[in-house]
């Protein structure tokens with residue numbers, strides 16, 4: 256409980272509409288927030304499965320006009336977001352709706368700021384300017400069970416010119432409303448389901464094992480870890496199972512809350528570095544960074560990591576706490592094998608280790624990690640995550 260000595264601040268103002276069929280409410284909800292919406296989405300899933308048209312039609316039925324901005328890729332770039340922001344200002348949009356995974360929702364959050372502030376979006380991240388006007392309200396409609404962006408105060412941007420991927424967390428980055436409808440994930444392909452589900456898992460395990468963890472964040476994190484462990488395999492292999500999809504969507508929201516309370520650790524830092532260098536999807540970068548980080552971190556808090564092993568369904572009876580804690584990396588590898596994820600970045604052609612280490616080693620990014628880090632240990636962790644063995648221990652880490 257020592258973390259409570261410095262107090263606790265829990266601010267999670269996003270209203271959540273959770274459950275199958277909740278997308279149908281988007282028109283009525285939007286009509287209470289604005290007259291002209293910008294719908295921020297990508298060209299793939301939302302369009303392919305007809306959700307873009309469905310949202311436009313539901314808004315129209317409730318007297319809300321829509322401007323579609325469907326340029327968002329796997330990692331929203333500064334250029335794309337600035338274009339969306341200019342369009343929102345030119346069209347006079349007073350509401351922004353993000354439809355898709357974390358990329359579309361993060362882009363929507365920044366575009367909502369640009370709708371009322373004529374600035375370059377990167378200046379919001381670095382150096383972190385003060386806003387002159389409040390952003391337009393955001394409705395976040397999540398089509399993946401992973402990033403938790405719909406309930407968190409975080410949003411990430413890619414800056415390919417600087418080869419950086421960075422975000423910020425501010426109260427004004429909370430969505431006004433999150434529509435979390437598991438029916439939207441029924442059409443999510445197995446691979447995306449797998450890596451976005453592991454992102455949710457990491458967003459629970461990392462805050463749970465962070466030096467800043469507290470009883471409130473732990474409550475959300477424990478529930479999320481258990482839900483992912485019990486449902487992700489089914490959601491991947493039986494995509495039409497609404498029960499498993501609903502459980503994964505709840506895990507996503509709960510992990511989003513744990514992330515809102517306590518930041519992630521070095522696995523997310525490494526994953527953003529890989530994402531900046533390769534443009535691979537966020538969830539995949541997180542998934543492949545996590546096992547080596549667990550090997551490195553587990554000795555720093557045996558109680559917490561032993562509990563993670565238990566929550567993940569590992570048989571821990573008769574084991575010492577140390578033995579149980581050290582089971583976590585293997586539990587992740589077994590999960591990846593079962594859900595069809597690769598066992599290292601090397602299989603995906605990732606080679607630029609130097610730049611990844613440089614980005615992940617910037618000062619201040621490791622403050623929440625349960626075990627102290629140096630550039631040398633980060634380099635070993637990156638190497639272990641690239642190597643197919645994915646073992647920090649196997650390449651000589653202690």
Ligand SMILES: [Fe+2]
Nearest residue numbers: 402454458541
């Ligand atoms: Fe994440």
